[in-house]
Amino acid sequence: MKCVVTGGHVKVLGKAVHSLSRIGDELYLEPLEDGLSLRTVNSSRSAYACFLFAPLFFQLYQAGQDPLRCKILMKSFLSVFRSLATLEKTVEKCCISLNGRSSLLVVQLHCKYGVRKTHNLSFQDCESLQAVFDPASCPHMLRAPAKVLGEAILPFPLALAEVTLGIGHGRRVILRSYQEEEADSTVKAMVTEMSIGEEDFQQLQAQEGVAITFCLKEFRGLLSFAESANLSLSIHFDAPGRPAIFTITDSLLDAHFVLATLSEPSSNSQDLHSPELGRQAPQLQAHSTPHLDDFANDDIDSYMIAMETMVGSEGSRTLPSISLSPGLQPPCNSGPHLEEEDEAEPSTVPGTPPPKKFRSLFFGSILAPAHSPQGPSPVLAEDSEGEG
Secondary structure (H helix, E strand, C coil), X not given: CEEEEECCHHHHHHHHHHHHHXXXXXXXXXXXXXXXXXXXXXXXXXXXXXXXXXXXXXXXXXXXXXXXCEEEEHHHHHHHCCCHXXXXXXXXXXXXXXXXXXXXXXXXEEEHXXXXXXXXEECEECCCCCCCCCHHHCCEEEEEEHHHHHHXXXXXXXXXXXXXXXXXXXXXXXXXXXXXXXXXXXXXXXCCEEEECHHHCCEEECCCCCEEEEEHHHHHHHHHHHHHCCCEEEEEECCCCCCEEEEEECCCEEEEEEECCCCCCXXXXXXXXXXXXXXXXXXXXXXXXXXXXXXXXXXXXXXXXXXXXXXXXXXXXXXXXXXXXXXCCCCXXXXXXXXXXXXXXCCCCCCCCCHHHHHHHHHHHHHCHHHCCCCCCCCCCCCHHHHC
16 A cells, blocks of 8 residues: 655644544554545544545555555554644655555655655554444434534633533524533533524534533544534434434545443433523432442441432433444443543542532432421430439
């Protein structure tokens, strides 16, 4: 396999590698008849990304008679395109060749003044990595310029892990920071919401009230690429818990990002127009039976308060699996969101209750006023003055 990238396309290729590096630690490179494919998947199999560069993207593209499939470390390939500003200013041509005999991926940068930089990257033979998804099967879809969505997520803090996207009143698209039950920091306790009118979208096919929650880190990476290329981004999604598909389509390249979404009660998306209801959503989850390990580190008083206030049917939150090729089937309950639930209880400042204990006491004072006694508590001990 041999291909040559020239001019501004070198920076586009480097930007795509930067977007993929936000998801996985390994890069799957596969020459196809339709173009050069770059794929990656994260360790929990909850996020998958693919870029397909058409032959017209390259000045020269030769897939070869017996194309190779290789897997290389993302850090190694990313080091070639580390500085995008340098690529744009100094690199005139990029040559990529794949040699199966030496098991080396050779990337050669032709810079100004006759300078050539050659990177020999070792790779491993692998099977084709492919996620099974169909954007046409998703009932909800919206498409907008990447700049519009990029400006909408600017107010969100960089430390924010997940964001909720939904359709509110008046068919306005709502982007809201997703909050865990335990607000153990100032960043998590702050709720940020952005509203975009229907007129800012090129296409909007979704009913009011639908909402999904997904990871913001991967979404930022795709948006950054689409903004630099001045392209539109399409979002295809179904019910919460089903994967969301983000696509970019152009004559020279195609990009697909498949991200897992949280499975949440439908009450969280009843009224996206009201921020107050979004803050009440964790309280609605309190009516599910608590897991024993949630209160393993709490004292018995907190556990009893939780048992008294948390009654009702069981509810759980799971991440969907992405159907991959054999040998790459993801676990059903994998994902960064579920890993957060299994982490040990964070250390607390002396004098403050643990986060989970605070949650239990909070629900005890808000959700169970009927259990509190109406009159004063009876005194069972005699008056000490009467003993003499």
